[in-house]
Amino acid sequence: MTPVAARETLRPGTLLGSYRILKSIAKGGFSLIYLALDENSGEEVVIKEYMPKKIASRDPDQRIIPITPDYTENLHHGRKLFFQEVKALASLKHPNIVRVLAFLLANDTGYLVMPNERGRNLGSYLHERKGGLSTTFLLEVFVPVLDALALMHRRAMLHLDVKPGNIHLRHGNQPLLLDLGAVHPLNRGRARGGQVITAGYSPVEQYFRAGQVGPWTDVYAVGASLRTCMDGRTPQPAPDRQKEDKLLPAKEALKDRYPPFLLEAVDWSLAMDPAQRPQDATELLNVLAPHLDDPQLSRLTQETSSELLGESRRI
Template identity: 50%
Template sequence: MSSEKREPLPSGTRLDYYKVHKLIGSGGFSLIYLGEEDDSHDEVAIKEYMPKKFGGRDREGRLTFVNDEARDKFYRGLRLFFLEAKALAMLRHPNIVNVRNCFLDNDTAYLVMDYQPGKNLGRYIKRRKGGLSTRFLMTVFPPLLDALELIHNAQHLHLDIKPGNIHIRPGGRPLLLDFGAVYHLTSEGKKKAQVITPGFSPIEQYRGITKVGPWTDIYAIGASMRTCIEGRPPPTATERHAKDTMVPAVEAFGKHYPRHILEAIDRAMEVDPQKRIQSAALLLKALNRDPSRQRKTG
């Protein structure tokens, strides 16, 4: 089903305890609305599972599918979306978007979140053409790593971290968004990735052979940090795997940023998952390292 036929819900639509005001965003798997909660009158963001590849909605509001295979994929994805959304509703962290509710309606699923004013990091980088300051990096990414550690400790992976999924509230306070690709780790930890974002997804997400794990999200954080500096996404992991021509951050940006931060970015972006920084806590430690103190003591 083409994205043109993915009709958004009209303004005034009632969903559970909420009223839809207007469409404010869309992605490959969802439509996002600004809405209002009946009791509190709080503004909320309502995310509707509506993947443009598998299904759509006609003007009468009925779900439509190109064929039976698309219908099957839609409902398989719907089940995963709902189960993971319920699990995510249990996560509470100041830098993870707060999930208020999750419910089924209109033959699909809805995720209700706090609405937060601010700007999208992806658009901000584009507008500034990169060159974001050390202070900005250290305001945004340590809190995100703290949030990521909580997600990983709950046996989840985000698997779609990128500047477009990072929301910057006033004062630089970050929020990690869009858990549409979230994955619950099994004992094997293997997954054929559903979502690939060139430049931010590491090699194990493409191949589905190597294990995914916390280190998979770490690569995406490193790539997001590098994009803040460089102003464009890094080369894809498949290109780097074939022939890595990407200049290390310590060489490319050493005149403008502290060496220990650039080293941490390079270690987070190792092509080989085993050589990469393995956890959010370890990357946070590397970023917070005080080189001057180390020189004195070492």
């Protein structure tokens, strides 16, 4: 088996159009993330470079090439999908979806340019808190996320990688849905599975190419994210649940800590059978949104926006 080469990042100072790379700030399975400076405006931006971990490497001229010739077609196909998906994302205008500032082609790959939003990652915040996030906090974060997903679903697009680590918290707990690289256009009805997988958050239909993914797939991931925020543990992976479901319903496991409407919504979203879930983000949003400004819930708030003030982290 061919060993996977370490992915080299672009060197600081590298110029991509008007954007100068300052440093590498993150790595994902399919991309490298950089902080850069827009030399036209003087603003810092975040740039995402398409470079899949298992099949690509960088040559001395900084071009992205397959690790072996066997991966040439895979790399070409993945790059084509990345271009298509970024084009679709650029059409989305929503305050809770990361904006596309520009898209560049260079080094035989693509570069997605986004604003550098200050704040912190929900996944990191959750790790520190060990779960137990309040109902008010969860509604403040997930109602806007569902609204963003509802727009995507109306545009026949799926996110396919919703999880706490892909939700960025700005000032006042205002969420930003990140890492749209897995987004899948539904051009011809229902799409098939076999997409990006995150254990615990991806429903069973996402694991198999014969699986029929749809808006209900994102709904499962939202339910799993809410459940993680509640009990501090990632839910049992869907294939394991299919064999032996050990995930206690939220309305049983957490009945003394959260209101019935929220627990029922989480259990509904986490149904193993896609037909038994809310069929899109709007359906779940309509259940949760009316409770967003409920004064009774305000008394139960354990977190306040001030906890996030003074703390900042780049995407």
